[in-house]
Amino acid sequence: MQIQSMHFKARAGQKLADQRLQQNLKKLSTKFVSGRASAITELDDFEGTRDAAIERRMRAIENLDVWLATFEQNATRAGATVLYAESAEDASRLVVEIAKKHGVKKATKSKSMVSEEMALNKALEAAGIQPVETDLGEYILQINNNEAPSHIIAPAVHKDKEEISDLFARVHQRPRLTDIPQMTREAREMLRPHFLSSDMGITGGNFVIAETGSVAVVTNEGNEGMCTILPPKVHVVVTGIEKVLPTLEDFATVMRLLPRSATGQSISNYVSLLTGPRREGDRDGPEHMYFVLVDGGRTGLVGSEFQEMLRCIRCGACMNHCPVYQKIGGHSYGWVYPGPMGSVLTPSYAGVEKAVDLPQASTLCGECHVVCPVRIPLPDLLRKLREKQVAQHLRPGFERLGLTVWAFVARRPALYRIASRFGVRALRLLAGGRKTISRLPFARGWTDYREMPAPSGKTFRELYRERK
Numbered sequence: 101m102q103i104q105s106m107h108f109k110a111r112a113g114q115k116l117a118d119q120r121l122q123q124n125l126k127k128l129s130t131k132f133v134s135g136r137a138s139a140i141t142e143l144d145d146f147e148g149t150r151d152a153a154i155e156r157r158m159r160a161i162e163n164l165d166v167w168l169a170t171f172e173q174n175a176t177r178a179g180a181t182v183l184y185a186e187s188a189e190d191a192s193r194l195v196v197e198i199a200k201k202h203g204v205k206k207a208t209k210s211k212s213m214v215s216e217e218m219a220l221n222k223a224l225e226a227a228g229i230q231p232v233e234t235d236l237g238e239y240i241l242q243i244n245n246n247e248a249p250s251h252i253i254a255p256a257v258h259k260d261k262e263e264i265s266d267l268f269a270r271v272h273q274r275p276r277l278t279d280i281p282q283m284t285r286e287a288r289e290m291l292r293p294h295f296l297s298s299d300m301g302i303t304g305g306n307f308v309i310a311e312t313g314s315v316a317v318v319t320n321e322g323n324e325g326m327c328t329i330l331p332p333k334v335h336v337v338v339t340g341i342e343k344v345l346p347t348l349e350d351f352a353t354v355m356r357l358l359p360r361s362a363t364g365q366s367i368s369n370y371v372s373l374l375t376g377p378r379r380e381g382d383r384d385g386p387e388h389m390y391f392v393l394v395d396g397g398r399t400g401l402v403g404s405e406f407q408e409m410l411r412c413i414r415c416g417a418c419m420n421h422c423p424v425y426q427k428i429g430g431h432s433y434g435w436v437y438p439g440p441m442g443s444v445l446t447p448s449y450a451g452v453e454k455a456v457d458l459p460q461a462s463t464l465c466g467e468c469h470v471v472c473p474v475r476i477p478l479p480d481l482l483r484k485l486r487e488k489q490v491a492q493h494l495r496p497g498f499e500r501l502g503l504t505v506w507a508f509v510a511r512r513p514a515l516y517r518i519a520s521r522f523g524v525r526a527l528r529l530l531a532g533g534r535k536t537i538s539r540l541p542f543a544r545g546w547t548d549y550r551e552m553p554a555p556s557g558k559t560f561r562e563l564y565r566e567r568k
């Protein structure tokens with residue numbers, strides 16, 4: 101997928117002004133945020149489970165080569181073929197080659213963000229192969245002119261029921277429905293013939309398990325099963341190399357956190373562990389199974405100051421809780437991964453110069469770190485990316501000048517005292533008699549969509565002294 105992150109500011113401005121989107125994004129708080137909050141209380145020892153998950157993810161990341169080799173050995177022993185792709189483009193090429201080798205005309209897909217990195221649908225279409233998205237959210241986006249997902253677990257979260265009703269009526273050429281169960285039934289009716297006539301099933305992999313050579317696929321709709329064990333004779337798994345877990349026990353530990361953090365469920369509706377193609381005596385399953393394990397910039401993070409990012413389990417909690425994502429949605433970020441995790445991943449995979457505004461798209465409030473089930477220090481990583489940008493002169497001149505002046509003042513306590521005294525009094529004057537400031541000259545971005553509480557007119561030190 102082409103990176104559009106350089107348009108972040110312009111897109112974010114449009115999204116802020118989009119009232120319908122603002123309404124639709126409220127689902128994040130009402131469904132996901134509250135769902136997670138109650139789901140984690142089911143665990144006797146949430147913090148202990150997090151510690152265990154971090155340890156298990158880091159054991160895999162720190163010895164990635166060893167666990168990938170173990171995985172390859174066991175997957176091959178089970179009859180699968182394991183292929184590695186250095187770049188997302190290489191990965192697409194490999195999948196197309198597999199499809200051509202098996203004479204594939206149609207491929208059903210379950211949701212995979214790595215396939216978005218690969219722009220896989222485009223590559224398949226260019227090779228004359230019809231890709232059909234079967235996750236409901238992805239299906240909605242595909243029939244809407246191949247729109248990009250805006251969330252890693254709820255790809256169509258930016259749409260409302262009315263919009264989808266109109267879309268279904270237009271594309272399905274059937275009477276407009278507004279009842280959600282009826283609408284999902286209609287989507288199932290549209291997808292069923294594709295499942296039955298598909299030659300190849302493509303899935304992502306939430307994890308691959310080294311000790312068994314299996315892939316773990318977690319969904320709520322069961323479409324991954326329809327893509328892999330119904331008729332397709334070929335199953336291709338596309339996933340990132342960092343998704344390896346040494347053992348099934350590691351997987352069980354991580355699964356205690358993944359659905360709870362993602363959708364507030366104790367467990368997802370379907371958790372499939374698929375090992376090798378169909379064996380003699382098996383009643384179903386593909387005749388051929390392939391793994392395409394994608395690097396796509398990941399090895400660049402191994403051993404770096406951003407290594408911790410690799411333990412991400414793609415739950416989406418950081419974006420659900422992010423005050424920035426909650427206001428602008430996922431499309432503003434301009435690539436596959438939005439929200440705080442995307443603001444670290446995009447510049448890390450593609451280069452800081454291609455996503456200059458993303459590390460700034462955060463208030464550094466720390467909520468993403470608080471809710472991340474594997475405690476990735478996202479604010480610290482964003483700060484490190486900002487430092488990199490400044491060091492590489494990627495930030496605008498006025499911003500660098502401002503930071504230089506601020507650093508000069510902050511290192512001189514007497515000067516800092518005078519400057520902060522002047523600052524709070526100026527802001528107080530700006531507020532007049534009001535409790536909030538609705539317009540800040542030179543920093544309009546802060547007040548365009550919200551009011552800033554007016555300071556009392558005294559610095560923290562002055563207030564502290566008075567309290568004493």
Ligand code: SF4
Pocket residue numbers: 411412413414415416417418419441468471472473474475476
């Ligand atoms: S960074 Fe943490 S919270 Fe965000 S998607 Fe990854 S695991 Fe989930």
